[in-house]
Each structure stands twice: as C-alpha cells, then as structure tokens.
Amino acid sequence: MRYQIELFFTALGFFTRLPVPAWVPWSPERLNHAARYFPLIGWVIGAIGAASYLAFAWILPPTLAVILSMAVTIRATGAFHEDGWADACDGLGGGWDKAQVLMIMKDSRIGSYGTVGLVLMLLAKAVALIEIGIEDDLSVVLALAVAHPLSRLASTSLIHLLPYVREDETSKSKPLARRLTPAELLIATIFGLLPLALLHPLEALAAVLAVTAVTLWSARLFIRRLGGYTGDLLGATQQASELACYLGILIAWNFI
Template identity: 80%
Template sequence: MRYQLELFFTALGFFTRLPVPAWVPWSPERLNHAARYFPLVGWVVGGIGAASWLALAQLFPPTVAVLLSMAVTIRATGAFHEDGWADACDGLGGGWDKSQVLTIMKDSRIGSYGTVGLVLMLLAKAAALIELAAAGEAAVAIALLVAHPLSRLASTSLIHTLEYVREDETAKAKPLARRLSTPELAIATTFGCLPLALLAPREAAAVLIAAVAVTGWAARYFVRRLGGYTGDLLGATQQASELAVYLGILAAWNFT
C-alpha cells in the first residue's frame, strides 16, 4: 500500500506544483509505473477547480468566477498541459516533416500557431464553462470533476497504445515511454471513468463519445505525422479531451 501511495505522490509531484511528502522517493522507473494514477491526479486538480469555482461564485458573477477558477487550476498544474498544447500547435502547425516538428516543439519559445491555439483553447473552455454555469453552480463543479480525470485518462491511453518518438534522453516525458500493463490500465480507466457517475446517463454517454472521438482522432493524426507521441502531444490530448467533455455536456443538453 505504501508503494502505491508513493506512486500516486510521484504522479502528483510531476504533473502539479502541489507539494508532496519529503519521504516520497523519485526515479524515472517510479514515474513510469505512476502512469496508472494520472487520472487520479485529475481528481485532485478537478477538486481544486470545483472548490475554487464554488467559492468564487459566491463573490463574483459567473464569468469572473469561471476565469478565476481556471487561473487557480492553471497555477496548481503550472500550466503543464497548456504548455504542451501550445508546443503541439507550433510543431504540428509549422513543421513539415517529423524532424522539423520535433525540433519546433522542443523550442521553449512560443510561435504564432501556439499563441493562437492557446488563446482559442482557453477561450473555448471558458465559454463552455460559462454556458454550463447557466444551469447552476453544481453543473460547473461536476463538469470539472469529470473533465480532469477523464482527460488525463485520454492522455494515458496514448502512452499505452502508441510509441514514444522522441529520442532525446533529457525529454521530460522520456520516463513515461512504456506501455501500461493490463492491471495498470484497469486502474487508470477506473479512476478516469468513475466520475462519469456524477452525470445523467445522456450526459455521460455524450461525454464519453466526445472524449473517445477526440482521443482517437488525435492518436491517428499523431501516428500519421510523427509515428507516435511525445510529452507535448500528451498535454495537447489532455487539453482537447477536457474541452470535449464540456462540449459533450452542452451537446447533451441541446439535444434534449
């Protein structure tokens, strides 16, 4: 049990800025095995987002509360996945071949594709959450609690199904370049999908379809362009599937 707790804290320390106990050891191998708990990290991030939204909604109009709660979660994660999304937009938008795409994504500077992509992603998520707020404070909180774990499961599924394509040994995601075992994937799937129980059946179905569609399309596109995934592409998948969850809920409402 202690080893499993250490793996969870390893994942939490890698994907967020939250402090972890000093007694938790770190190694690339532990991070590799910690992939099973990436969706559980989403529980923590989603909980932070939901709690901050509920608190801020008592003080400010929905639009302001949504934007501030987004800022809280971005602060908690250190914009880890947003950075991956921006890098992926730059690389895939500006690169012609695999080598050029990988080189652009590794550049710490943000380009026009990354800037436009990041702005549009943040605006789309904010707009979707503001629309959800029209149904009440609980709707936004539930959406956050569902979106963060499920979107991290989407990224984890790419680790299991695709090949890691960056050969740079210093890459941050290099320790993750190992397929999950069946029990590890089952743990990740459980933590990623369990929050769907918070939704109505129609909403849960729409969310699951949207997330699977986005993840499946991303996987095919990444394989076609690069032959597999990188750490930036995992972050991009998390961002895209998180947005897909919010849009799936809205689509279920409009369909009804």
C-alpha cells in the same frame, strides 16, 4: 499499499506544482509506473477547480468565477498541459516533416500557431463552462470533476497505445514512455471513468463519445505526422479532451 501511495505522490509531484511529502522517493522507474494514477491526479485538479469556482462564485459573477478558477487550476499544474498544447500547435502547424516538428516543439519559445491555439483553447473552455453554469453552479462543479480525470485518461491511453518517438534522453516525459500493464491500465480506466457517475446518463455518454472521438483523431494525427507521441502531444490531448468533455455535456442538454 505504501508503494501505491508513493506512486500517487510521484505522479502528483510530476504533473502538478503541489507539494509532496519529503519521504516519497523518486526515480524514473517509479515515474514509469505512476502513469496509472494520471487520471486520479485529475480528481485533485478537478476538486481544486470546483472548490475555487464555488468560492469565487459566492462573491463574484459566474463568468469571473469560471476564469479565476481556471487560473487556479493552471497555477496548480504549472500550465503543464497548456504548454504541451501550445508546443503541439506550433510543431504540427509549422513543421513540414518529423524532424522539424520535433525541433519546433522542443523550442521553449512560443510561435504564432501556439499563441493562437492557446488563446482559442482557453477561451473555448471558459465559454463552455460559462454556458454550463447557466444551469446552476453545481453543473460547473460536476463538469470539472468529470472532465479533468476523463481527459487525463485520454492521454494515458495514448501512452499505452502509441510508441514514444522522441529519442532525446533528457526529455521530461521519457520515463513515461512505456506501455501500461493490463492492471495499470485498469486502474487508470477506473479513476478516469468513475466520476461519470456524477452526470446524467446522456451527459456521461456524450462526454465519453466526444472524448473518445478526439482521442482517436489525435492518435491518428500523431501516427501520421510523427509515428507516435511525445510529452507535448500528451498535454495537447488532455486539453482537447477536456474541452470535448464540456462540449459533450452541452450537446447532451439538447436531448434531456
């Protein structure tokens, strides 16, 4: 049990800016096995986002509460996944071949594709959550609680299904470049799907279908352009899947 707790804190320290206990050891091998808890980190970030939204909505209009809660979650993760989305937009948008795409994504500077993509992604997520909040504040809380774990499961599935294509040993995501064992994949799946029980069955179904569609499309794109995934592409998948989850919920409302 202690080892599992250590793996959880290893994942928490890698995927967020949140402090972890000093007694937790770190090694590439532990990070390798910590991928099973990637969706569980979504529980933490979803809870932070939900609590922030409720606190802000108590004293501010819902629109501002959504935007500020997004800022809090971005701060908690260090914009880890947003950075991946921007890099992926730059690389896939501006690169012609595999080598050029990888080179562009490695560049710490943001380009036109990344800037436009990041602005549109943040805007789309904000508007989607504002629309969800038209029902009531609880709807936003539930959407956040579901979208963050489910979107991180989408990224974890790519770690399991696709090969890692960056050969640079200094890459931050290199320790994660290993297929999950069946037991690890089961753990990730449970933590990713369990929050769906909070939603209406049609909302849950629509969210799963939307996230699955985005994940499969992303996998096809990554294989076609690069032959596999990189850390930036995992972050991009998380962002796209999170938005897909919100959109799935909104679509389901037309049939409830």
